[in-house]
Amino acid sequence: MNLNSEHFPQRPAWVEIDLARLRRNLQLIRRDLPREVKLLAIVKDEAYGHGALDIARIAIEEGAWGFGLSTLEEAMVLREAGITSPLLLLGERQEAELEWCVAHDLTVCVNEPLTVRKLARVAAGFEKQVPVHVKIHTGMSRYGVRWDEALPLIEQILSEKSLRLEGVMTHFSQSDEAEKTFANLQFARFNEVLRALEQRKISVKLRHTCNSGGFLDLPHAHLDMVRVGILMFGVFPSSVCRRIPGIEPVMSVKAQIAAIQKLKPGEVVGYGMRYTAPGERRIAILPIGYGDGFPRVRNQGDVLLHGKRAPIVGGIAMDALMVDITDIPEAQMWDEAVIMGRQGGDEITVHDMAKLKNSVSYEVLTSWRLRLRRKSVNNEQKAARQFVNAELR
Ligand SMILES: *Cc1c(COP(=O)(O)O)cnc(C)c1O
Secondary structure, eight states: OOOSGGGSOOOSEEEEEEHHHHHHHHHHHHHHSOTTSEEEEEOHHHHHHTOHHHHHHHHHHTTOOEEEESSHHHHHHHHHTTOOSOEEEOSOOOGGGHHHHHHTTEEEEEOSHHHHHHHHHHHHHTTOOEEEEEEEESSSOSSSEEGGGHHHHHHHHHHOTTEEEEEEEOOOSOOSSSOOHHHHHHHHHHHHHHHHHHHTTOOOSEEEEEOHHHHHHOGGGOTTEEEEOGGGGTOOSSSSSOOOTTOOOOEEEEEEOOEEEEEOTTOEETGGGOEEOSSOEEEEEESOOGGGTOOOOBSOOEEEETTEEEEEESBOOSSOEEEEOTTOTTOOTTOEEEEEEEETTEEEOHHHHHHHHTSOHHHHHHTSOTTSEEEEEOOOHHHHHHHHHHHHO
16 A cells, blocks of 8 residues: 555645636637737636646647746746746846746846846847836826836847847736726836837837736727737626626636534534524534635635535634525535535626635635645546537637
């Protein structure tokens, strides 16, 4: 018997990643975009908690031009796995990182003169001409050079022989709400910069502004490329943005019943005794808790068991949560519960979880800790293709 660590049984709680749904979402997004608009798949933070490598491999097959990432480490994981697509680092780079970026062909956003100079010197040292993107802040006041101060920086880039201005971009602070006034103001500011470039006969291959919300609701702002993150994972950025039928969530969270307790009236559950049984009750214990990223709530929320809702009772522990299964008598030890996702005809959505956390869907996806193994399912490329084509025809 092989008892080394590669073969030990996995814990009975996990995150399931449905790769057929991912593929289908990507196909639906690709189909919705004009052919000439490129797709930059945003896979920062382990592809919003889904596991960047699996997601990137499928996104390449489904026509993504390249990937957007936040950190050098994230980009290096993809490069070292053999991914040769363009990788755009979205944030700000420290000087020490520039050599790595040039050596491994990672595309950098440059937002200030000093970085331009340093990157140019590093690139020259490698005898390379490296592509750069300029991030223009048009109102969000995060990264980037102000729209009304962008031209000198762009001219500086053009004067450096070892740099090639490949892209100019901006980012919307509000693209998924019904109210588009501020997004349109930002786009107008961005266009001022584009017009100034045209007047100087400076052509830029990739002008890009849209995240998922912009891709859905600001088609006039698609320009040469869109940067899609959350929608690829089957989650709409808000409840009011445009819907694309067929887009479905890629991530589910599951756990198996690891203990069952029978309570007599008046007995209590969990730390702080926050739940008291009003009558005889049957309680199931699931081996997943706030240490896995479940919000630290009390007597709030449900899980699905046998397609029915089992309410959470008591407080969430680090490694356990308790649910009332009195009305689900068929529930037994090691039955599979759905914490987030679909079971039978019911579903606990990412937005339901966001409500429970007092947060947004983005944080729900990224806060499932990596101690929950990511288990990929439905990775049958050919079968998935036929299924999608048949269904969309
Ligand atoms: C994260 C990010 C995106 C993707 O946003 P979604 O709303 O997930 O599509 C796009 N652009 C930039 C600059 C980002 O940081």
